[in-house]
Amino acid sequence: xxxxxxxxxxxxxxxxxxxxxxxxxxxxxxxxxxxxxxxxxxxxxxxxxxxxxxxxxxxxxxxxxxxxxxxxxxxxxxxxxxxxxxxxxxxxxxxxxxxxxxxxxxxxxxxxxxxxxxxxxxxxxxxxxxxxxxxxxxxxxxxxxxxxxxxxxxxxxxxxxxxxxxxxxxxxxxxxxxxxxxxxxxxxxxxxxxxxxxxxxxxxxxxxxxxxxxxxxxxxxxxxxxxxxxxxxxxxxxxxxxxxxxxxxxxxxxxxxxxxxxxxxxxxxxxxxxxxxxxxxxxxxxxxxxxxxxxxxxxxxxxxxxx
Ligand code: NAD
Numbered sequence: 001x002x003x004x005x006x007x008x009x010x011x012x013x014x015x016x017x018x019x020x021x022x023x024x025x026x027x028x029x030x031x032x033x034x035x036x037x038x039x040x041x042x043x044x045x046x047x048x049x050x051x052x053x054x055x056x057x058x059x060x061x062x063x064x065x066x067x068x069x070x071x072x073x074x075x076x077x078x079x080x081x082x083x084x085x086x087x088x089x090x091x092x093x094x095x096x097x098x099x100x101x102x103x104x105x106x107x108x109x110x111x112x113x114x115x116x117x118x119x120x121x122x123x124x125x126x127x128x129x130x131x132x133x134x135x136x137x138x139x140x141x142x143x144x145x146x147x148x149x150x151x152x153x154x155x156x157x158x159x160x161x162x163x164x165x166x167x168x169x170x171x172x173x174x175x176x177x178x179x180x181x182x183x184x185x186x187x188x189x190x191x192x193x194x195x196x197x198x199x200x201x202x203x204x205x206x207x208x209x210x211x212x213x214x215x216x217x218x219x220x221x222x223x224x225x226x227x228x229x230x231x232x233x234x235x236x237x238x239x240x241x242x243x244x245x246x247x248x249x250x251x252x253x254x255x256x257x258x259x260x261x262x263x264x265x266x267x268x269x270x271x272x273x274x275x276x277x278x279x280x281x282x283x284x285x286x287x288x289x290x291x292x293x294x295x296x297x298x299x300x301x302x303x304x305x306x307x
Pocket of ligand 1: 074077096099149151152153206207210214232233234284285
């Protein structure tokens, strides 16, 4: 066993706690801990674990003199100051495997909901309106799905959408997996071609300086006016003001967002629009994804400590 001490700052699957304790680690589980409290006690811990509620800032890392590992039980690392961690020789780890299928399945559901306007139909019935005539939909079969970012989630989505007989167009800044490309008959394209040709555009890139507002007003103006954008990556990747204008003016067909520039996105003006589906960052919120991510992180930590 190890005598290292672990601070868990967010709610995580209990399996994580269990595996770490079984390996002799001392775990403080504090899913409600505040940033001030973290600043106060971070110096006492060798390992700090977060999910998405907590942000590990440079201030915190500056005080983390005994820290060896910062772990994120999830994919995106934008809530950890990685530069500060690197400067202090702290390993930053994440669990890419957990969310892959969960997010891809959510995108599939959102595309189907956009195509058939199920959320609008549901709202109608609740407001005593039977919108059968208004809700003539379209089918996904044969439509062009543009996937921006063919990493873990983008590829899983490509495979699911291929099974529905969609045509898959892909754009990435690195070479795309050949086996995957063959399997789904991928049409590789540059970003502009993808945007001009797609009926659905789903984004699966990390939030970086280079991806901030990757879809802005200019890019949106090149898309089909029936095109639908699905963003389950990070809020900053899509310019929300531009998206609102395009949807309102009818130069875009619809959008489904799971992530927002500001979260919680309560009060977003996008909620005024009928052709938008909004979900509260639930991409990885499945039992399976959370327990897989917790297992992966626990195993990674134990491996690192074993050297
Ligand atoms: P990944 O690292 O496996 O894949 C990301 C891909 O994006 C890589 O292939 C990379 O080369 C590509 N990329 C980077 N910059 C690009 C650019 N400018 N243009 C095109 N491609 C670019 O990551 P992943 O596991 O597939 O996750 C993708 C995104 O999903 C991340 O932003 C992550 O934070 C987000 N995510 C969201 C949820 C959620 O709850 N909604 C859950 C998990 C992950």
